[in-house]
Amino acid sequence: MRTQVGIIGAGPAGLLLSHLLHLRGIGSVVLERRSRAHVERRVRAGVLEQGTVDTLVAAGVGERLLREGLVHRGIELRHGGAGHRVAFERLVPGRAITVYGQQEVVKDLVAARLAAGGDVRFEVGDVAVHDAGTDRPHLTFGGERLDCDVIAGCDGFHGVSRASVPEGVLTAYERDYPFAWLGVLARVRPSAEELIYARSERGFALHSMRSPEISRFYLQVPAGEDVADWPDERIWAELRARLETVPGFTLATGEIVEKGVTPMRSFVAEPMRYGRLFLAGDAAHIVPPTGAKGLNLAVADVRVLTEALAHWYATGSADLLDGYSDTCLRRVWRAQHFSWWMTTLLHTFDSDDAYGRRLQHSHLDYVTSSAAAATTLAENYVGLPYERDLPGPAPAAAEDDRNEGTS
Structure with missing residues (x-):
């Protein structure tokens, strides 16, 4: 069996890459080890940058997103007994x-x-x-062989793609944090119209949502925490203690339908390419979720890869493919810094002494009182503009010409 681009992983990165390539007349086969039901129900990120929304809409897969997505034009930073709104509509119109x-x-x-x-x-x-x-890469799976021009590794942090790169080719930059996030999905109407990032001496808490009827919460907990130690009653008590810190705010509670503990880490593998293998999304980089950048970085990666592959097939020039890693890494490292910055700004660290805690309070006061500091947060949170816009799809071609996994 042969195709043009073999894609490992049917998460957002792999599926969007396949779809964007299809719109440019380039064929692909996507291989996913999990079931369709599994990938369609696993709860992960929920905050889409402006550029991610624009990309999905332009690709023709944004109809339900525009109908059901909740548009937010600000977030609240809550600390010191007060809430402070970061107004995107004013800071980044x-x-x-x-x-x-x-x-x-x-x-x-x-x-x-x-x-x-x-x-x-x-x-x-x-x-x-x-x-x-080599210039003749291929994939094997379940006794079959897939020959392709290039391979896109979109199979996440623990996938086979990055692990298949020979030792010594990649350099890993990483940092583990001394805490984790306990994530909770609850069948309860959100208690606020926008996300609340709350810093308290008890630890960080985030009030988010997935729909007008479903809320999403996160609690900072020690690294390695066992979710079994967090019965529903304890979760709600801790969320109230960390979020009900401003006058007039009452947290609505309800049925918890899902909970889990997520470790906090930062990771980047450089370069994001080995020969004809290109890494995208979590296969190449991980960010702590505080900055809401994981899914959005994956979308940015496959935009760059789509344009590079389309240019290569159309002209024979590998210039954009050769620049893929450097182009992506500029955005990756900006997001790494922003995610680290948000994490250190809002979480409590056992290693902090009284001096460190006072510095953190001062920094929060500055961010919530300075238009310049708030603008820095806002423009990074909504997503920096892309270096270039994707052109429209190529003229329609016959399915065989697109080589969509033909044998």
Whole structure:
């Protein structure tokens, strides 16, 4: 079997890449080890940057997003007994964020790929990368072989793509944080119209939402915490203690339908390419979720890769492919810094002494009182503009010409 681009992973990065390539007349096959039901229901990120929304809409997969997504034009920073709104509409006019769960993005992309006749294979085992350092790479899976021009590794932090790169090629930059996030999904109407980032001496808390009826919460907990130690009553008590710190605010509670503990880490692998293997999304980088950048970075990566591949197929020039890693890493490191900055700004650290805590309070006071500091937060939070816009799709071609996984 042969295709132009072999894609490992049917998360947002792999599916969006496949769809964007399809719009440019480039064929692909997507291989995913999990079931379709699993990838369509796993709860992950929920904050989409302005550029991510624009990309999905332009790609024709934004109809439900525009109808059901919750547009937010600000966030609240809560500390010291007061709430402070960071107003995107004033600080970065015309740009906002949209709350729309990653699982919903995946559902929309799966539906679009299948409706277009795309080849997306779920529950595929034993995927392996071969000859990525040559001009004849191929994948094997379940006793089959897929020859392709290039391979896109979109299979996450623990996937096979990055692990298949020979030792010594990649340099890893990483930092583990001494705490984790306990994430909670609850069947209760949100208690606020916008996200609340709350810093208290008890630790960080985040009030978010997924719909007008479903709320999402996060609590800072010690690294390695066992979710079994957090019965519902304890969760609600701790959320109230960390969020009900301003006059007039009462946290609504309800049925908790899902909970889990997420470790906090920063990670970047450089370069994001080995020969004909290109890494995208969590396969190449991880950010702590405080800055809401994980999914958005994946979208940015595949935009760059789409344009580079389209240029290569159209002209034979590998200039953009050769620049893929450097182009992506400029945005990745900006997001790394912003995510680290938000994390250190809002979380409590056991290593902090009284001096460190006073510095943190001073920094929060500055961010919430200075237009310049608030603008820095706002423009990074809603997402920096892309270096270039994606051109429109290529003229329609016959399905065989697009080589969508033909044998």
